[in-house]
Amino acid sequence: MQKLAHYLWFKSKFVYRLLLPLSWCYALVVIIRQRLFQFGFLHSYRSKVPVLIVGNITVGGNGKTPVVLWIIEQLKKYDIEVGVISRGYGANPPFTPFLVADSNDPKVTGDEPMLIYERTGVDVVISPNRQKAIELILQRSPDVKLIISDDGLQHYALKRDIEWVVIDAKKQFGNKHFLPAGPLRESIRRLRSIDAAIINYGSNKTLTQNQSIVELPSSIHKAFLFLEPFDAVNLLSGDTRKLSDFTDVNAIAGIGFPERFYTLLQENGINVVDTKDFKDHHIFEHQDLVSFKKSNLPLFMTEKDAQKCKILATDNWWYVPVKSVIPAQSGEVLINQLLKKLH
Numbered sequence: 645m646q647k648l649a650h651y652l653w654f655k656s657k658f659v660y661r662l663l664l665p666l667s668w669c670y671a672l673v674v675i676i677r678q679r680l681f682q683f684g685f686l687h688s689y690r691s692k693v694p695v696l697i698v699g700n701i702t703v704g705g706n707g708k709t710p711v712v713l714w715i716i717e718q719l720k721k722y723d724i725e726v727g728v729i730s731r732g733y734g735a736n737p738p739f740t741p742f743l744v745a746d747s748n749d750p751k752v753t754g755d756e757p758m759l760i761y762e763r764t765g766v767d768v769v770i771s772p773n774r775q776k777a778i779e780l781i782l783q784r785s786p787d788v789k790l791i792i793s794d795d796g797l798q799h800y801a802l803k804r805d806i807e808w809v810v811i812d813a814k815k816q817f818g819n820k821h822f823l824p825a826g827p828l829r830e831s832i833r834r835l836r837s838i839d840a841a842i843i844n845y846g847s848n849k850t851l852t853q854n855q856s857i858v859e860l861p862s863s864i865h866k867a868f869l870f871l872e873p874f875d876a877v878n879l880l881s882g883d884t885r886k887l888s889d890f891t892d893v894n895a896i897a898g899i900g901f902p903e904r905f906y907t908l909l910q911e912n913g914i915n916v917v918d919t920k921d922f923k924d925h926h927i928f929e930h931q932d933l934v935s936f937k938k939s940n941l942p943l944f945m946t947e948k949d950a951q952k953c954k955i956l957a958t959d960n961w962w963y964v965p966v967k968s969v970i971p972a973q974s975g976e977v978l979i980n981q982l983l984k985k986l987h
Contacts, residue, residue, distance in 0.1 A: 699797025705900020732770035734925025
């Protein structure tokens, strides 16, 4: 299904047109809903502390979680305590709001909330009701100065102080149609009202020479984001090895854009022999990976997928964590936007 959607939205020249009537209905619903919140017919919650939305206007993985990790890392330099809220796609908590903890199974928390918690140690709360999620964080940690919403740009029941949109430099907006004929959740005109656009070039820095986001207004701050890999980490032992130690590997990816992960490996000198894509937030079972267990080659995966594969792993399975790199001057503009709201 994921591959079919990708074909329709980013490669198809004609087939998507069959779905245009449904897209027009979707767009109408989106516009009506926006106006109901805009004119006060539907209630919006205002948090006691500023809220930063890290979202997108398209479906699929554009790289929001690496941006959230970058923000937390930067704000730690200023001793600013933050909390993170998440809708929890792929999560199955016994109740909500649900506070992520060390003992949790990623099948309960979802992969991204668990990853954020393990990498940063900040409070991460899962709930479709963002108000209850925020109230739980502030009840637990009164010193929290900023709430980061991982996704939620279209969740107008939550008032926000800053909006950052993450855009994949390669996919951009596909055929520029609304769901289901295209990948858009909202109109491209929505970009006129955001505070910053973070353009994710993945590991391929050469894309900046040729790719531009022409739909972005000149008044919007634009930041380039690159993903740099750390050493590979063994799922069972936790041992690390440099990527240059590997030659031929198999790879899997259960993320919004699997090709980005395979490209990262190839750009670091690794020959990816066999791959298998899974839908975003996939819950892995033994039968999904049985062919890789029989192979003598190392199996590589993302840190996000490793959250759910540890209990299935053999001793030759590895994940590759990545860090976000935003050029200093551009990153300083982003952080200053936040600091102005916090002081």
